[in-house]
Amino acid sequence: MALIVQKYGGTSVGSPERIKNVALRVAKWKKLGHQLVIVVSAMSGETNRLVALSKEVQANPDPRELDVVLSTGEQVTIGLLAMALKDIGVEAKSYTGGQVKVLTDSAFTKARILDIDEAAMRADLEAGAVVVVAGFQGVDEAGNITTLGRGGSDTTGVALAAALKADECQIYTDVDGVYTTDPRIVPEARRLDTITFEEMLEMASLGSKVLQIRSVEFAGKYKVKLRVLSSLGDPREEEGPGTLITLEEPNSMEQPIISGIAFSRDEAKLTVLGVPDKPGIAYQILGPIAEANVDVDMIIQNVGSDGSTDFSFTVGRGDYAKALAILEKVKDSIKARGITADNKICKVSAVGVGMRSHPGIASQMFRSLAEEGINIQMISTSEIKISVVVDEKYLELAVRVLHKAFGLD
Amino acid sequence: MALIVQKYGGTSVGSPERIKNVALRVAKWKKLGHQLVIVVSAMSGETNRLVALSKEVQANPDPRELDVVLSTGEQVTIGLLAMALKDIGVEAKSYTGGQVKVLTDSAFTKARILDIDEAAMRADLEAGAVVVVAGFQGVDEAGNITTLGRGGSDTTGVALAAALKADECQIYTDVDGVYTTDPRIVPEARRLDTITFEEMLEMASLGSKVLQIRSVEFAGKYKVKLRVLSSLGDPREEEGPGTLITLEEPNSMEQPIISGIAFSRDEAKLTVLGVPDKPGIAYQILGPIAEANVDVDMIIQNVGSDGSTDFSFTVGRGDYAKALAILEKVKDSIKARGITADNKICKVSAVGVGMRSHPGIASQMFRSLAEEGINIQMISTSEIKISVVVDEKYLELAVRVLHKAFGLD
Numbered sequence: 001m002a003l004i005v006q007k008y009g010g011t012s013v014g015s016p017e018r019i020k021n022v023a024l025r026v027a028k029w030k031k032l033g034h035q036l037v038i039v040v041s042a043m044s045g046e047t048n049r050l051v052a053l054s055k056e057v058q059a060n061p062d063p064r065e066l067d068v069v070l071s072t073g074e075q076v077t078i079g080l081l082a083m084a085l086k087d088i089g090v091e092a093k094s095y096t097g098g099q100v101k102v103l104t105d106s107a108f109t110k111a112r113i114l115d116i117d118e119a120a121m122r123a124d125l126e127a128g129a130v131v132v133v134a135g136f137q138g139v140d141e142a143g144n145i146t147t148l149g150r151g152g153s154d155t156t157g158v159a160l161a162a163a164l165k166a167d168e169c170q171i172y173t174d175v176d177g178v179y180t181t182d183p184r185i186v187p188e189a190r191r192l193d194t195i196t197f198e199e200m201l202e203m204a205s206l207g208s209k210v211l212q213i214r215s216v217e218f219a220g221k222y223k224v225k226l227r228v229l230s231s232l233g234d235p236r237e238e239e240g241p242g243t244l245i246t247l248e249e250p251n252s253m254e255q256p257i258i259s260g261i262a263f264s265r266d267e268a269k270l271t272v273l274g275v276p277d278k279p280g281i282a283y284q285i286l287g288p289i290a291e292a293n294v295d296v297d298m299i300i301q302n303v304g305s306d307g308s309t310d311f312s313f314t315v316g317r318g319d320y321a322k323a324l325a326i327l328e329k330v331k332d333s334i335k336a337r338g339i340t341a342d343n344k345i346c347k348v349s350a351v352g353v354g355m356r357s358h359p360g361i362a363s364q365m366f367r368s369l370a371e372e373g374i375n376i377q378m379i380s381t382s383e384i385k386i387s388v389v390v391d392e393k394y395l396e397l398a399v400r401v402l403h404k405a406f407g408l409d
Numbered sequence: 410m411a412l413i414v415q416k417y418g419g420t421s422v423g424s425p426e427r428i429k430n431v432a433l434r435v436a437k438w439k440k441l442g443h444q445l446v447i448v449v450s451a452m453s454g455e456t457n458r459l460v461a462l463s464k465e466v467q468a469n470p471d472p473r474e475l476d477v478v479l480s481t482g483e484q485v486t487i488g489l490l491a492m493a494l495k496d497i498g499v500e501a502k503s504y505t506g507g508q509v510k511v512l513t514d515s516a517f518t519k520a521r522i523l524d525i526d527e528a529a530m531r532a533d534l535e536a537g538a539v540v541v542v543a544g545f546q547g548v549d550e551a552g553n554i555t556t557l558g559r560g561g562s563d564t565t566g567v568a569l570a571a572a573l574k575a576d577e578c579q580i581y582t583d584v585d586g587v588y589t590t591d592p593r594i595v596p597e598a599r600r601l602d603t604i605t606f607e608e609m610l611e612m613a614s615l616g617s618k619v620l621q622i623r624s625v626e627f628a629g630k631y632k633v634k635l636r637v638l639s640s641l642g643d644p645r646e647e648e649g650p651g652t653l654i655t656l657e658e659p660n661s662m663e664q665p666i667i668s669g670i671a672f673s674r675d676e677a678k679l680t681v682l683g684v685p686d687k688p689g690i691a692y693q694i695l696g697p698i699a700e701a702n703v704d705v706d707m708i709i710q711n712v713g714s715d716g717s718t719d720f721s722f723t724v725g726r727g728d729y730a731k732a733l734a735i736l737e738k739v740k741d742s743i744k745a746r747g748i749t750a751d752n753k754i755c756k757v758s759a760v761g762v763g764m765r766s767h768p769g770i771a772s773q774m775f776r777s778l779a780e781e782g783i784n785i786q787m788i789s790t791s792e793i794k795i796s797v798v799v800d801e802k803y804l805e806l807a808v809r810v811l812h813k814a815f816g817l818d
Contacts (some may be wrong), residue, residue, distance in 0.1 A: 016465035020466065053425065054488070054492060057428055057429065057496065058495065059496075061492050062491065062495050064503075065489075065491040065492045065495070066488065068484060068487060068491070068505070069489060072481035075481050075484075078474075079476075079477035080463065082473075083466045083467035083470050084467065087466065087467040087468075093473075096554075143508055
């Protein structure tokens with residue numbers, strides 16, 4: 001018998017029919033003798049509806065009151081799922097974040113969990129009931145309702161698993177695990193049985209949106225075993241193993257060096273040409289960009305030869321025009337020779353903890369791309385990741401080539 | 410400066426536009442220097458939507474979980490109204506029933522209020538904020554969410570006014586007060602400046618659905634001054650006085666003896682003919698009716714002359730067929746001679762505390778009806794009310810005749 005926390009997202013609970021399916025799935029696990037805590041999101045579309053309603057009343061909704069409104073989405077789902085469970089004879093009890101209680105700081109709309117009182121849930125579990133908890137929400141010390149921000153239900157799941165010392169936290173989603181890359185681009189993409197937290201973090205931030213980064217960090221910190229599973233199959237049948245996200249690095253003899261090829265579309269590149277190569281120049285360029293709330297991803301500065309240097313960075317394509325306008329404004333004050341920009345680029349990355357013990361991965365990657373005539377515009381590396389920026393039109397080709405080159409097919 | 414509790418129903422907060430109107434109205438009262446506690450219902454249609462959703466999941470929804478789901482309706486409204494107030498520069502803070510806290514018993518879907526903690530609200534009021542409270546909901550001793558049943562928002566308003574010792578509890582609705590009768594039937598109907606709690610109870614139970622009976626009883630018990638006002642006019646302009654519901658009986662020199670003519674359509678009458686006139690017969694007839702959850706209104710039993718008697722009662726028209734079927738079943742066992750029934754009747758009542766000190770009101774009523782050729786089928790009286798059952802087709806005529814006869818035009 002294990003204590004399992006399961007989290008179901010908005011799509012999984014998007015209609016009364018789907019909520020009944022979740023109840024059948026939970027009943028199956030219960031029948032196997034496990035203790036279950038179920039974390040749910042708002043029904044799909046509900047959070048957006050509530051945000052829109054709030055904005056009709058106040059263009060820029062008051063954060064405290066917005067949380068009061070938004071938290072009702074998950075509250076409806078917990079009630080409905082508890083009903084669905086009781087309807088098929090499974091004892092169940094719902095909890096709002098405040099009822100648990102999930103104590104957070106008072107940063108409305110993006111609160112951080114400080115503590116979880118697990119006593120009441122524990123009593124219900126011991127009594128044989130399934131505990132159904134509203135994700136995404138908590139209360140601060142003064143009893144104000146707070147929310148954790150988008151994707152906060154994953155975080156709630158992990159935090160509950162940590163507090164209850166659960167054997168596993170299972171995240172149900174619309175894919176049956178983490179893949180070596182996007183199967184829509186590479187049909188040969190394979191589901192990974194395991195992936196490390198570090199790899200998952202690199203994969204997630206690069207666009208493999210299976211899990212919220214924050215919950216993965218949280219799970220890593222509190223050593224919670226995370227498993228990604230699919231909620232799409234027949235809820236009464238035996239399930240596949242999904243992908244387990246672990247702390248332990250796999251045995252390198254059995255494991256491929258590269259775990260997956262991640263990628264990100266919708267990037268843009270900006271280069272400031274011929275700026276004086278002297279201290280403070282990076283700040284002079286990126287300071288105004290940061291002040292405008294533009295997230296900068298890769299940053300490249302080459303050593304200059306004639307006392308000047310070229311400075312490049314990438315931003316999300318949505319911020320391209322804003323960033324370009326800022327550069328045009330600061331251009332003269334930093335004595336730049338000019339500015340070039342390109343909003344038709346993408347980023348492709350090879351991710352794997354095996355990289356640490358295997359030098360030469362980078363050169364293998366560059367050779368594979370060169371053989372296909374793909375020009376690399378920028379390179380950035382971390383301990384377990386190599387990213388390259390290439391022309392957007394090469395995205396699919398680059399992903400396929402690398403997927404094959406690193407033996408992932 | 411007064412402390413005023415205002416309650417706005419589902420129609421008054423039925424859209425973002427209407428919520429903004431309520432905010433303007435509240436701002437107007439605030440500007441006059443009053444302390445304000447605002448109780449709101451769910452946006453119109455929302456509670457029905459949530460009930461339907463629950464029934465899709467569980468045909469007969471679990472009461473505890475139904476309350477978890479239903480209470481979100483008011484929670485959305487408090488957040489939105491607080492936003493609307495802040496948007497026009499009025500400091501405001503929302504409270505769920507649990508946050509107040511409104512302590513109730515654990516009778517889910519029909520809980521009774523046991524206690525209200527007014528300390529937090531008081532602090533906000535002292536600090537100059539408008540307090541916005543979710544009607545219809547509370548929490549029990551164990552922290553479970555409860556609801557008070559339909560119309561519970563009125564009860565919340567009165568209970569808060571009692572706990573805070575408010576100067577007045579104002580119920581905003583879609584009429585500008587309590588009328589001597591329905592103006593759609595008698596154009597000469599007048600708004601009453603004042604009405605007593607007793608009269609209001611009789612008027613409400615007879616179909617003048619301005620206020621929930623339970624909240625009127627509650628207000629009478631705790632001596633809360635209730636005022637009915639309209640939320641339909643321009644929220645920025647000065648308001649009419651509405652109708653004040655008072656404990657004090659008005660000075661009979663100035664006040665008419667009859668305050669209003671109430672009526673109820675959709676009634677049905679059933680008569681059991683020639684049953685033995687002996688103890689226990691009423692129970693033998695009405696026992697099975699009560700067991701079938703049919704509400705009985707008027708009950709008439711005449712003294713029998715030949716050892717047998719006729720026994721009549723009225724029920725809501727929706728229960729007519731059910732009641733009739735029950736009577737057909739018990740007919741033989743109670744040795745009845747037969748059954749007659751009529752589902753085309755209505756009830757018309759004259760209500761007024763002045764009746765106590767003025768004998769002869771009943772005969773005046775019967776004479777007025779007789780002069781118009783209206784046959785009276787049943788009569789029932791209480792200390793401050795005389796009701797008659799007449800053929801449905803005479804409803805409008807009877808109301809007009811009595812409205813005029815008692816000087817209400």
